[in-house]
Amino acid sequence: MTIKFKFNKYSRRFKQPLKTHHGLWGVREGIIIELMDEKGKVGWGEIAPLSWFGSETLREAMDFCESLPGIITENLIFSIPMSLPACQFGLESALTQLQGNDEEIPKLENSGLLPTGKAGLSAWKDLVNRGYTTLKWKIGVDSIDNELNWLEILASQMSEIQGLSLRLDANGGLNFAESDRLLDICDRISLGDTSFKIEFLEQPLGVNELEGMLALTKGHLTSIALDESVATLTQINQCYQQGWRGIFVIKPAIVGSPKQLRKLYHTLGIDGVFSSVFETEIGQKASLQLAAELCQSHRAVGFGINHWFVDTD
Ligand SMILES: O=C(O)CCC(=O)C1=CC=C[C@@H](O)[C@@H]1C(=O)O
Ligand SMILES: [Mg+2]
Secondary structure (H helix, E strand, C coil), X not given: CCEEEEEEEEEEEEEEEEEECCEEEXXXXXXXXEEECCCCCEEEEEECCCHHHXXXXXXXXXXXXXXXXXXXXXXXXXXXXXXXXXXXHHHHHHHHHHCCCCCCCXXXXXXXXXXXXXHHHHCHHHHHHCCCCEEEEECCCXXXXXXXXXXXXXXXXXXXXXXXXXXXXXXXXXCHHHHHHHHHHHHHHHCCCCCCEEEEEXXXXXXXXXXXXXXXXXXXXXXXXXXXXXXXXXXXXXXXXXXXXXXXXXXXXXXXXXXXXXXXXXXXXXXXXXXXXXXXXXXXXXXXXXXXXXXXXXXXXXXXXXXXXXXXX
């Protein structure tokens, strides 16, 4: 089958820059892929790099797209190198759609993303009113004393409503002692006499500190999820081989080939949480189709991010 290939770069501004331990992120840029077969049928895909997580850069993705001829083949798509995981995802998703495997996305429970730090305290009720029962709050930006204080306040307020849970994401911004102190508090909160739970602490330590995170899992009730440590297929396998059996945050748009993710996910029996990279609805649809197919657990998907952009819900 010969396939016409087109691509277009896009950029969209966050309503407010996303503040994480990695720094401030104000504009999401990516590439929309259009594949068309001889009959004029079209498949859409999205390349949404996140280079500070370990994917290729937007420049590298653009160079790759510019290097392709106007007519490509399935073989070319399935031979995109592992060094271009966002390109693997974007072109393979478009091919999947072109070949008609474009099921509607089943309704998945979603987690809403709070603004970082103290701003989260005044924002959580709006997300609950939008229907979210799982919220994610970024830490590892302010002082640990401030963030622990705000956590106690946020937890006491959220525990007044039945059935809410909170995810914490440090983006690798804590040290071992801070993480240990934080997890002690999370354990105490989750063992409290309300239904409120801290579902997990995401990436407390840096990507080179797996041993430390393995040690932290042994001493605490609250789960730990790896994110930056398992951003690509190679890293998922490495962490598994080094003994990680906790939660894996899977960002489909940067992890790499969906075909290879399916294989690895089933082979390793992963406890996964599927997460957005602030892609557009094109990349989100392909990511959520994968989440619906692979995620057997009860865990909410991390795609409650549309309110971060102007002109979306
Ligand atoms: O996972 C979610 O709930 C939302 C997406 C999200 O938190 C992130 C997306 C992309 C980069 C990061 O800033 C952040 C993360 O670390 O998970
Ligand atoms: Mg994360």
